[in-house]
Every structure is written in C-alpha cells, then in structure tokens.
Amino acid sequence: MLFLLFALFDRWFAPSPPAGRCDWLTGSAYAHRGRHDRDGGAVENSTSAFAAAIAAGLGIECDVQLSRDGQAMVYHDEDLARLTGREGLLADETAATLSLLPLTGSGDAIPTLASLLSQVAGQVPLLIEIKIARGGRVAPLCLAVRRALEGYSGPVAVMSFDPRVSAWFRRFAPHRVRGLVMTEASWRTLGAKARRHVALWRARPDFLAYDIDDIGGSFAQGQRRRGIPLLTWTVDNPSRAARAMTRADAPIAEGQGLVTVLAERARA
Numbered sequence: 001m002l003f004l005l006f007a008l009f010d011r012w013f014a015p016s017p018p019a020g021r022c023d024w025l026t027g028s029a030y031a032h033r034g035r036h037d038r039d040g041g042a043v044e045n046s047t048s049a050f051a052a053a054i055a056a057g058l059g060i061e062c063d064v065q066l067s068r069d070g071q072a073m074v075y076h077d078e079d080l081a082r083l084t085g086r087e088g089l090l091a092d093e094t095a096a097t098l099s100l101l102p103l104t105g106s107g108d109a110i111p112t113l114a115s116l117l118s119q120v121a122g123q124v125p126l127l128i129e130i131k132i133a134r135g136g137r138v139a140p141l142c143l144a145v146r147r148a149l150e151g152y153s154g155p156v157a158v159m160s161f162d163p164r165v166s167a168w169f170r171r172f173a174p175h176r177v178r179g180l181v182m183t184e185a186s187w188r189t190l191g192a193k194a195r196r197h198v199a200l201w202r203a204r205p206d207f208l209a210y211d212i213d214d215i216g217g218s219f220a221q222g223q224r225r226r227g228i229p230l231l232t233w234t235v236d237n238p239s240r241a242a243r244a245m246t247r248a249d250a251p252i253a254e255g256q257g258l259v260t261v262l263a264e265r266a267r268a
Contacts, residue, residue, distance in 0.1 A: 010197065013201035015204075031059070046103055054123050071144060074110065122153060129181060146172065157177035160180070170204055207228060211232070216247055236254050241261050
C-alpha cells in the first residue's frame with residue numbers, strides 16, 4: 001500500500017518531463033569531469049580534459065563552486081589542496097586569483113564556467129553539477145550559473161545532490177533542463193526510502209543522475225519506467241559500464257569504464 005502511495009505521489013509531485021525536452025540528454029556518453037587521467041594525463045575539470053572529451057565526441061560532466069566574488073568556477077572540492085597544493089577554501093578566493101592558480105601536474109589553471117562554455121561552444125552536451133555545502137545557500141551559485149549561461153544555446157543541463165537547486169531553476173530558469181543527483185549509500189530503511197521520494201518531489205527534476213551501485217534498485221528503475229531519463233555515475237570499470245548499458249539511459253564515465261563505453265559505441 002505504501003509503495004502505491006509513493007508511486008502516486010511521484011506522478012503527482014514530480015511528473016516526467018514533456019516530450020522532446022530531454023531528447024538530447026540521452027544520446028551521449030559523458031566524460032566525468034572531462035576526459036582526465038589520474039596517471040599523468042589531463043587533470044580533472046581542466047581545459048585539457050575538456051578538450052580531450054570534445055575531440056572524442058563525448059559529452060562533458062563538470063562541477064562548479066562559487067568564488068568569493070560570486071563567479072562560478074569549474075572545480076569539484078571545497079578545499080584547494082588536493083588539486084592545487086594550496087591550503088584554503090575556494091570560496092575564500094576571487095575568480096581572478098583562482099583563474100591563475102595552476103592545477104598540480106598541469107599547465108592548466110582553474111577555469112571559470114564562462115570560459116568552459118566558450119571552449120565547448122555547443123560542440124558536445126554539457127552537464128553542470130552545482131556543488132552546495134550541507135546547509136549552504138543555493139541562490140548565489142545558482143544565480144552565478146544562470147548568468148554564465150545567458151545566451152548559451154548549446155545542449156546543457158544543471159544538476160545537484162541538493163533538491164533545492166532543481167527547484168530554484170524550475171522557478172527562475174524554467175527553460176533549463178535540470179536534474180537531481182542521487183545515491184542510496186546502502187540506506188535501505190523505510191525512512192531513507194521516504195526521504196528519496198521527498199527529495200524527488202521537492203526537486204521536480206527533468207532527469208536523475210544516479211549512483212551506479214544503486215542503479216538496479218526499485219526507486220531508480222521505477223522513475224525510469226515512468227519516463228524520467230536515468231543517467232548514472234561513476235562508470236569507472238568494465239562491469240559498471242555493462243550495468244550502465246542495460247540499466248540506464250546514459251553513462252557518466254571515466255577510466256576503464258570510459259574506455260569500455262567508447263569501444264561499445266565504436267562497435268554500434
């Protein structure tokens with residue numbers, strides 16, 4: 001009975017997107033943080049990684065954080081240390097400073113979202129994951145992303161773990177395709193299941209980007225069956241690539257998972 005109620009409320013509070021809205025979304029495989037290589041190749045979320053993805057005809061998934069002066073910067077972590085060797089938080093630095101900060105082992109610096117959009121220029125689809133700290137405000141970064149996207153006509157979608165992001169774009173930029181990133185993280189309790197549905201209703205997304213380890217579960221597959229496109233992350237080995245090909249509509253991949261995806265695309 002409870003399952004039927006959840007299914008009814010899903011259709012009511014989070015309907016599937018209108019026909020045609022997301023058609024471009026599922027036609028590509030996406031390079032996770034660009035086509036990067038942890039063993040000496042391009043650094044994640046770098047200009048070189050994005051150039052490699054474009055050259056391979058891959059869609060691009062990237063992350064954005066907010067600089068001190070309100071600019072959307074393409075970078076995954078809140079802290080700068082892992083990828084730059086510099087101590088401190090990205091949010092404490094200006095965009096001008098960050099744009100000159102070298103990524104370790106690379107000739108690239110941290111890109112702005114505006115510079116990434118200029119680089120991609122509609123050549124491949126783009127997924128922008130908006131990173132919001134737990135309990136943080138969503139409006140400043142969402143507004144920075146919206147401003148960067150003004151006038152951009154290529155295929156692009158925004159997404160986030162935080163359902164407030166999708167809700168913000170639904171209200172203030174409804175023409176932008178928006179997604180909810182989700183993981184079950186081994187939470188199988190009734191309360192956890194209820195929270196997933198509540199997040200879905202709050203976000204009202206056009207698509208889901210779901211943890212590959214949870215992609216076969218009833219929640220993810222139930223949303224897919226009723227017409228919500230299902231992307232999956234992080235597809236980083238051949239077995240996960242095989243699972244993504246049968247259980248999802250598009251993979252977000254890296255490493256050997258991306259190699260497998262490209263090989264399958266070449267055979268198709």
